[in-house]
Amino acid sequence: MEILMGIGKAGLKASGNPDILVVLLPQSCNTSFLFTSNHFKSASVIYSEGVHRERGTVRALVINSGNANCGVGPDGLIHAEMMARETARHLEIDHREVLVFSTGVIGKPLPIENVLKGIESACKILEPLDLKRASQVISTTDRFPKYDFVKKGGLEVFGFAKGAGMIHPNMATMLSFVFTNADLDSFTLRELHKDINERTFNSISVDACTSTNDSFGLISLGFLKEDLENVKQAVEEVSLNLAKKVVEDGEGATRIIKIVVKNASISLKAKAIAEKVATSNLVKTAIFGRDPNWGRIVASAGSTPFPIDQFKMRVYIGTHLVFDGKPHPKEVEGAKAYLEENKEIEVVIDLREGKESWTYYSSDMTYDYVRINAEYTT
Amino acid sequence: MEILMGIGKAGLKASGNPDILVVLLPQSCNTSFLFTSNHFKSASVIYSEGVHRERGTVRALVINSGNANCGVGPDGLIHAEMMARETARHLEIDHREVLVFSTGVIGKPLPIENVLKGIESACKILEPLDLKRASQVISTTDRFPKYDFVKKGGLEVFGFAKGAGMIHPNMATMLSFVFTNADLDSFTLRELHKDINERTFNSISVDACTSTNDSFGLISLGFLKEDLENVKQAVEEVSLNLAKKVVEDGEGATRIIKIVVKNASISLKAKAIAEKVATSNLVKTAIFGRDPNWGRIVASAGSTPFPIDQFKMRVYIGTHLVFDGKPHPKEVEGAKAYLEENKEIEVVIDLREGKESWTYYSSDMTYDYVRINAEYTT
Numbered sequence: 001m002e003i004l005m006g007i008g009k010a011g012l013k014a015s016g017n018p019d020i021l022v023v024l025l026p027q028s029c030n031t032s033f034l035f036t037s038n039h040f041k042s043a044s045v046i047y048s049e050g051v052h053r054e055r056g057t058v059r060a061l062v063i064n065s066g067n068a069n070c071g072v073g074p075d076g077l078i079h080a081e082m083m084a085r086e087t088a089r090h091l092e093i094d095h096r097e098v099l100v101f102s103t104g105v106i107g108k109p110l111p112i113e114n115v116l117k118g119i120e121s122a123c124k125i126l127e128p129l130d131l132k133r134a135s136q137v138i139s140t141t142d143r144f145p146k147y148d149f150v151k152k153g154g155l156e157v158f159g160f161a162k163g164a165g166m167i168h169p170n171m172a173t174m175l176s177f178v179f180t181n182a183d184l185d186s187f188t189l190r191e192l193h194k195d196i197n198e199r200t201f202n203s204i205s206v207d208a209c210t211s212t213n214d215s216f217g218l219i220s221l222g223f224l225k226e227d228l229e230n231v232k233q234a235v236e237e238v239s240l241n242l243a244k245k246v247v248e249d250g251e252g253a254t255r256i257i258k259i260v261v262k263n264a265s266i267s268l269k270a271k272a273i274a275e276k277v278a279t280s281n282l283v284k285t286a287i288f289g290r291d292p293n294w295g296r297i298v299a300s301a302g303s304t305p306f307p308i309d310q311f312k313m314r315v316y317i318g319t320h321l322v323f324d325g326k327p328h329p330k331e332v333e334g335a336k337a338y339l340e341e342n343k344e345i346e347v348v349i350d351l352r353e354g355k356e357s358w359t360y361y362s363s364d365m366t367y368d369y370v371r372i373n374a375e376y377t378t
Numbered sequence: 379m380e381i382l383m384g385i386g387k388a389g390l391k392a393s394g395n396p397d398i399l400v401v402l403l404p405q406s407c408n409t410s411f412l413f414t415s416n417h418f419k420s421a422s423v424i425y426s427e428g429v430h431r432e433r434g435t436v437r438a439l440v441i442n443s444g445n446a447n448c449g450v451g452p453d454g455l456i457h458a459e460m461m462a463r464e465t466a467r468h469l470e471i472d473h474r475e476v477l478v479f480s481t482g483v484i485g486k487p488l489p490i491e492n493v494l495k496g497i498e499s500a501c502k503i504l505e506p507l508d509l510k511r512a513s514q515v516i517s518t519t520d521r522f523p524k525y526d527f528v529k530k531g532g533l534e535v536f537g538f539a540k541g542a543g544m545i546h547p548n549m550a551t552m553l554s555f556v557f558t559n560a561d562l563d564s565f566t567l568r569e570l571h572k573d574i575n576e577r578t579f580n581s582i583s584v585d586a587c588t589s590t591n592d593s594f595g596l597i598s599l600g601f602l603k604e605d606l607e608n609v610k611q612a613v614e615e616v617s618l619n620l621a622k623k624v625v626e627d628g629e630g631a632t633r634i635i636k637i638v639v640k641n642a643s644i645s646l647k648a649k650a651i652a653e654k655v656a657t658s659n660l661v662k663t664a665i666f667g668r669d670p671n672w673g674r675i676v677a678s679a680g681s682t683p684f685p686i687d688q689f690k691m692r693v694y695i696g697t698h699l700v701f702d703g704k705p706h707p708k709e710v711e712g713a714k715a716y717l718e719e720n721k722e723i724e725v726v727i728d729l730r731e732g733k734e735s736w737t738y739y740s741s742d743m744t745y746d747y748v749r750i751n752a753e754y755t756t
Binding site for chain 1: 415416417418419448449450451453483484485486530556566588589590604660663664666667669672673676677679680681684685686688701703704705743744745747748749750752753
């Protein structure tokens with residue numbers, strides 16, 4: 001009942017490090033997969049989305065890093081299917097139960113012969129899934145591997161991910177795979193997954209740009225009967241930890257910014273406002289400058305379609321109440337010290353109108369962000 | 379039948395330069411005013427929007443720069459009304475026909491006594507409206523004054539504006555006032571204004587942040603009977619020139635980026651895609667790096683709610699066709715030279731599905747953008 005993995009090389013990374021990962025599940029598993037909402041999708045996403053919609057159950061994953069298999073014309077689709085078939089052939093499974101993922105440069109055709117050779121060697125030597133190693137193989141510009149594990153009684157939830165939240169060389173991607181030994185039917189899995197995704201991977205931002213390749217899978221290994229609420233909590237915990245690691249790894253970042261919008265009338269509004277503040281370049285540069293510039297916070301909070309009451313709302317930077325319908329100039333100095341001394345910065349916007357809240361994670365915008373993104377040349 | 383102006387000082391600018399402008403129209407004029415959609419509005423915007431909704435006709439404008447009169451609690455509203463009443467008293471006009479505008483720092487109460495003194499001295503010496511001088515007085519961090527004039531036969535359209543498209547010290551603002559001698563009723567003026575605003579000031583971006591104070595007025599001086607289409611063309615020309623000057627002045631900018639989405643099915647789609655590409659940090663940093671990174675262009679074009687056909691669309695950088703359903707690696711070198719040699723960069727996204735098009739202006743994202751926005755401390 002073990003998950004196995006195999007590692008191969010297709011020469012897609014400049015470093016020459018392994019760039020092919022094959023994951024073999026112990027049997028056909030109920031799964032839920034969420035793919036990027038970008039309409040300019042990687043061929044690997046188009047292929048896997050189609051296969052998964054038809055079948056739903058999955059037996060194996062094949063992932064290449066270093067090349068996004070995106071923007072390369074119709075060949076991309078043929079290559080994705082070849083990757084699935086090659087994996088299935090060597091593992092002796094149905095190729096319709098193999099999903100394909102790619103991450104890396106946009107617009108360069110996959111050297112498919114090398115990729116198929118890499119898959120062949122990956123399938124030859126299978127070993128138990130090592131979360132850290134798996135994350136390393138699928139990483140591109142990541143500075144550290146991303147994985148997490150939670151065990152509560154008999155319940156196990158674990159996962160690995162990649163993503164540095166920004167784009168290098170062309171378009172980095174968030175890939176995340178979370179597994180649980182809980183037995184969940186496809187419908188329950190899907191509902192749980194969508195809900196958790198909204199509060200985790202859909203509530204982080206480094207540069208507000210949606211990748212062509214983002215994918216997030218939730219896989220039920222299916223033998224433990226467990227209370228759904230427990231499963232939900234554990235899956236959310238692992239997913240949030242993975243998502244926060246992506247923000248931490250945002251290249252150029254010196255601060256993690258946690259935006260909490262609370263006491264909103266509806267959660268949709270709380271999320272919209274949290275997202276707007278978290279993705280504001282002005283807020284992100286202010287935090288980099290250790291500037292408790294609440295003017296930029298309230299101005300971005302005001303620029304969603306949802307009305308806010310500027311005479312009622314409160315804004316805290318850390319525990320410092322900098323605005324409550326009017327400015328509190330005396331709090332600014334303390335807020336500035338807080339920004340200088342802490343690596344994770346909490347900004348709370350209390351709308352004081354209802355009971356809903358939302359938390360969004362972001363990172364600051366630095367010279368290094370511009371350097372990394374401007375200096376790379378195709 | 380002349381427009382008059384008066385200039386005063388309230389000590390709101392660190393430079394000590396004039397910061398109060400009063401504009402007196404020759405009579406009550408039909409006007410249309412569009413204000414920021416931000417819900418965290420300046421008290422001056424809340425006041426003027428209310429007065430204008432009731433009355434519609436305008437006799438005078440009073441504008442202060444250096445202080446946004448925003449985020450200061452209920453006092454802001456009282457101060458805005460005091461500014462209108464003071465202006466009306468000295469000019470001997472109805473205070474309900476005076477609109478108030480402010481731009482500058484958020485969260486600092488106006489030193490209202492000084493502002494009223496500044497208004498008094500501005501009203502004492504009135505001179506003919508000088509567009510360049512008017513722009514200078516209302517400017518904050520602008521590097522150059524913004525004004526434009528068009529004369530076609532008897533038709534005259536002219537205007538002045540301020541705005542550096544970014545936020546410094548807390549929140550810079552776009553203020554723009556366009557005048558025409560054409561006689562237009564309020565309803566026609568409003569329709570014309572909304573339409574032109576969409577294609578001009580609503581189609582520019584420096585940092586995708588909506589100010590608390592943005593205001594754009596169109597004023598009919600009302601004595602020339604002129605063909606509406608001619609008026610529209612001239613007003614659009616002046617408005618677009620003013621809008622482009624704001625982008626040019628985007629602090630830190632080294633390139634103006636013109637994004638043209640053409641042959642879309644509907645104009646709403648063309649605009650959404652143009653806006654998404656124009657506001658993408660990844661596209662903006664790539665242009666700063668002189669990198670013809672079409673992967674970032676197509677990825678941002680794909681991330682609106684509107685589907686695009688990646689196998690049909692074409693992307694040009696200048697005249698270089700870098701993508702038409704598949705990459706054109708040979709065009710990349712020419713595109714790179716184009717980015718290095720030109721100050722205004724044109725990116726064309728041809729969707730090849732319909733007849734609608736939209737143009738959006740933006741600027742590149744540079745180290746100076748981060749420096750200016752991070753180094754300022756409240």
